[in-house]
Amino acid sequence: MRFPGSVVLLAALAACATAQGDPRDPFEGFNRGVYRFNETVDAAIAKPVATAYRDLVHEEIRNRVRNFFSNIADLFIGVNNLLQGKIQDGVEDWARFAFNSTFGLLGIHDVATDMGIEKHNEDFGQTLGRWGVADGPYLVLPILGSSTLRDSVGTAADIYTDPVGDFRPIRLRNSAVALRLVNVRADLLDASRILGEAALDKYVFQRDAYLQRRRSLIYDGQPPREERPPEPEPTPEERRSEAPVNAAPAADVNDDLRRVPQPTHP
Amino acid sequence: MRTIAKAFLCLFAAFVLGSAHGEELTPDALVKNVTLEVVELIAKDKEIRGNRNKLIELIDEKVLPHFNFTGMTALAMGQGWNKANAEQKKRLTEEFKILLVRTYASALAAYAEQKFDFRPLRAKPTDTDVTVNVRVLQPGAQPVPIDYSMEKTPAGWKVYDVMVGGVSLVANYRTEFNNTVRDSGIEGLIKTLSAKNRTLEAAGAAPQK
Numbered sequence: 436m437r438f439p440g441s442v443v444l445l446a447a448l449a450a451c452a453t454a455q456g457d458p459r460d461p462f463e464g465f466n467r468g469v470y471r472f473n474e475t476v477d478a479a480i481a482k483p484v485a486t487a488y489r490d491l492v493h494e495e496i497r498n499r500v501r502n503f504f505s506n507i508a509d510l511f512i513g514v515n516n517l518l519q520g521k522i523q524d525g526v527e528d529w530a531r532f533a534f535n536s537t538f539g540l541l542g543i544h545d546v547a548t549d550m551g552i553e554k555h556n557e558d559f560g561q562t563l564g565r566w567g568v569a570d571g572p573y574l575v576l577p578i579l580g581s582s583t584l585r586d587s588v589g590t591a592a593d594i595y596t597d598p599v600g601d602f603r604p605i606r607l608r609n610s611a612v613a614l615r616l617v618n619v620r621a622d623l624l625d626a627s628r629i630l631g632e633a634a635l636d637k638y639v640f641q642r643d644a645y646l647q648r649r650r651s652l653i654y655d656g657q658p659p660r661e662e663r664p665p666e667p668e669p670t671p672e673e674r675r676s677e678a679p680v681n682a683a684p685a686a687d688v689n690d691d692l693r694r695v696p697q698p699t700h701p
Numbered sequence: 702m703r704t705i706a707k708a709f710l711c712l713f714a715a716f717v718l719g720s721a722h723g724e725e726l727t728p729d730a731l732v733k734n735v736t737l738e739v740v741e742l743i744a745k746d747k748e749i750r751g752n753r754n755k756l757i758e759l760i761d762e763k764v765l766p767h768f769n770f771t772g773m774t775a776l777a778m779g780q781g782w783n784k785a786n787a788e789q790k791k792r793l794t795e796e797f798k799i800l801l802v803r804t805y806a807s808a809l810a811a812y813a814e815q816k817f818d819f820r821p822l823r824a825k826p827t828d829t830d831v832t833v834n835v836r837v838l839q840p841g842a843q844p845v846p847i848d849y850s851m852e853k854t855p856a857g858w859k860v861y862d863v864m865v866g867g868v869s870l871v872a873n874y875r876t877e878f879n880n881t882v883r884d885s886g887i888e889g890l891i892k893t894l895s896a897k898n899r900t901l902e903a904a905g906a907a908p909q910k
Contacts, residue, residue, distance in 0.1 A: 457876065498840065498841065501841045501842075502840065502841040505841040505842065545840050545841050548840055548841075553843070553844065554841070554842060554843045554844075555843060556843040625808075625811035628807065629804060629807050629808050632804055632807050632901055633800070633804040634877070635874075635877045635881065635894070636880070639876050639877050639880065640873060640874075640877060643872070643873050643875075643876050644868045644873050647867060647868045647869060647872065647873065648867050648868050651866065651867020651868070652867065656846055656867055
């Protein structure tokens with residue numbers, strides 16, 4: 436399992452936590468290293484392969500591939516919804532799986548959406564968040580990218596339960612996993628270009644977007660609105676004492692959001 | 702990573718707000734009209750998508766009048782805003798505006814005929830600060846919500862923040878802006894923004910892949 440490994444790794448990293456940085460990201464130096472590694476791998480392999488896939492494979496076929504894997508994922512999206520007590524959503528996810536696997540020909544057609552049963556987005560990281568587990572420090576995982584301590588545990592569970600991992604023979608499984616990755620990366624080609632254009636510091640922009648996005652997902656798009664007038668900037672000493680060592684209290688993570696000043700009225 | 706990037710893919714709709722024909726439009730009607738107007742223009746004119754300057758012209762004309770860029774810049778700056786003098790505030794707003802418009806043009810070029818679901822407005826008629834919800838529908842994926850924070854001004858309803866997939870555009874710039882101001886001051890941030898804009902302009906002049 437990945438979890439005990441992560442804890443050991445974090446303990447080792449705690450020593451090099453920087454004082455100046457963001458309290459949500461005590462391992463920024465290390466994370467930036469992994470981020471650079473990921474960018475290098477992406478530029479060398481993932482992006483060229485995904486670009487070729489997008490240019491060579493017809494859009495209709497790419498849509499079928501996306502639907503196929505999306506359908507398989509609905510099984511455990513349903514499990515997560517049930518674990519979070521969202522019975523109706525969970526039943527909908529399984530209804531989607533039932534309709535799409537049969538009428539949708541093993542999921543390549545998303546007939547459930549046409550029937551008005553909407554796709555949801557859940558994973559074990561969100562379930563843990565729903566149960567009250569705080570994000571913990573921000574982490575950049577090799578290849579997998581943005582995460583937090585909590586979401587890393589969730590991702591390990593996602594991978595462990597991934598139905599595609601049960602495909603046999605092994606060669607079929609490996610091809611399926613590779614195809615899914617290529618498809619995901621191809622879907623992100625435009626987005627990653629836009630991200631590169633919008634951000635002053637891609638690492639920071641992506642991190643903040645990830646943390647905001649996860650918070651929104653955990654609350655299913657309705658996070659409690661926390662706005663209050665600006666506060667004085669904490670001194671470096673305050674920041675250090677605030678810096679989470681293992682798991683940050685939930686409130687810390689949203690500090691920036693709460694510091695939103697009121698809009699100026701001209 | 703995957704969801705975030707997908708959210709940014711939908712940034713295009715984030716700025717799709719155009720000219721109001723009547724002053725008395727409700728904020729949700731305004732969002733709907735302008736979104737549909739811009740999307741229709743893009744769908745009709747295939748050539749416009751590959752032409753960065755034409756896209757920017759379109760945004761300038763249809764979208765910009767409905768944004769409060771000074772408000773957005775102030776929100777993105779957080780407490781740093783009060784450290785800037787009037788002239789710096791003006792330059793910051795101008796550079797930030799150019800960056801957002803360029804990003805939007807880039808996103809608009811990637812628009813792939815997704816459908817929109819305009820949600821009914823949940824606000825009292827007397828409210829002066831509302832959120833308009835739109836959802837972008839795509840097969841095989843959860844709809845991406847786009848929430849426009851809008852305020853009523855004497856010049857009509859103005860957008861002061863856009864949330865794409867739960868990610869506030871304005872809040873997402875705050876850390877970067879604060880870091881730059883801390884390291885190199887207000888002037889440093891203005892320089893960084895304008896350097897970024899010049900780089901994008903040079904890259905945009907080259908043929909687009």
